[in-house]
Amino acid sequence: MNRIAEKFKTLKEAGRKGLVGYLTAGDPDLAQSEKNIRTILEHGVDILELGVPFSDPTADGPVIQEAAQRALRAGMTLRATIELAARVRADFDAPIVLFGYANPFYRYGYKKLCADSAKAGIDGMLVVDMPFEESAELQSEMTKHDLHMIQLIAPTTAKERAKLILKDARGFVYYVMVTGVTGERGSVASDVAGHVKDLRECTDLPIAAGFGVSDGRQAREAAGGADAVVVGSALVKAAREGRLAELVDDLRSGL
Numbered sequence: 001m002n003r004i005a006e007k008f009k010t011l012k013e014a015g016r017k018g019l020v021g022y023l024t025a026g027d028p029d030l031a032q033s034e035k036n037i038r039t040i041l042e043h044g045v046d047i048l049e050l051g052v053p054f055s056d057p058t059a060d061g062p063v064i065q066e067a068a069q070r071a072l073r074a075g076m077t078l079r080a081t082i083e084l085a086a087r088v089r090a091d092f093d094a095p096i097v098l099f100g101y102a103n104p105f106y107r108y109g110y111k112k113l114c115a116d117s118a119k120a121g122i123d124g125m126l127v128v129d130m131p132f133e134e135s136a137e138l139q140s141e142m143t144k145h146d147l148h149m150i151q152l153i154a155p156t157t158a159k160e161r162a163k164l165i166l167k168d169a170r171g172f173v174y175y176v177m178v179t180g181v182t183g184e185r186g187s188v189a190s191d192v193a194g195h196v197k198d199l200r201e202c203t204d205l206p207i208a209a210g211f212g213v214s215d216g217r218q219a220r221e222a223a224g225g226a227d228a229v230v231v232g233s234a235l236v237k238a239a240r241e242g243r244l245a246e247l248v249d250d251l252r253s254g255l
Contacts, residue, residue, distance in 0.1 A: 017226070021047070028074065034084060177209050215234070
């Protein structure tokens with residue numbers, strides 16, 4: 001069984017919500033990045049979203065854009081990101097999802113990307129800017145290696161389209177709580193529970209809600225109807241400020 005499916009099975013049996021944590025690989029450099037990743041896993045992040053730095057991260061706000069630029073200046077690459085995942089995998093059982101954009105994945109080559117990722121112990125991928133209609137080639141290679149492509153659903157996604165996208169989806173559903181880019185927000189959208197309820201009619205997969213969660217209180221609100229919460233920008237910012245462990249502990253307590 002893929003580690004993502006196993007993790008959500010374990011969470012359900014334990015009656016608790018999952019915490020999905022994002023960090024940009026190589027930010028601010030490779031050594032510190034690996035320390036930060038180990039910190040969040042040691043403090044209770046259930047699933048790691050490992051961001052591949054990219055020069056044009058169109059779905060991300062300023063905090064993650066700046067993290068990507070720092071990582072790129074430090075020489076981080078997709079290959080180095082996969083190698084980083086392999087080192088983390090040697091010490092942790094948590095699922096690892098490679099979070100990135102289509103261009104670097106295409107340049108690397110889908111066949112090689114999936115083979116190398118599976119060998120490194122990566123469990124899935126989230127390709128932010130890849131339309132569902134253009135994902136078949138990558139999905140085919142992923143299936144050969146039991147890698148799960150995580151699908152994103154927005155508040156503006158019509159139910160019929162959500163059903164189409166999620167028909168053969170695997171892993172979990174990433175519900176984007178707001179329209180716009182990633183980043184901390186002052187409050188959680190009030191319609192999250194309703195949208196998650198609608199998504200339950202489209203899929204049996206676990207649903208993780210993300211975009212905008214910045215502390216334990218917001219994590220608790222976002223997780224009300226969902227199975228997990230995704231936190232990214234707040235973790236990247238906390239890493240810069242030396243309070244990463246403190247934030248993960250707060251998020252974990254909120255859940």
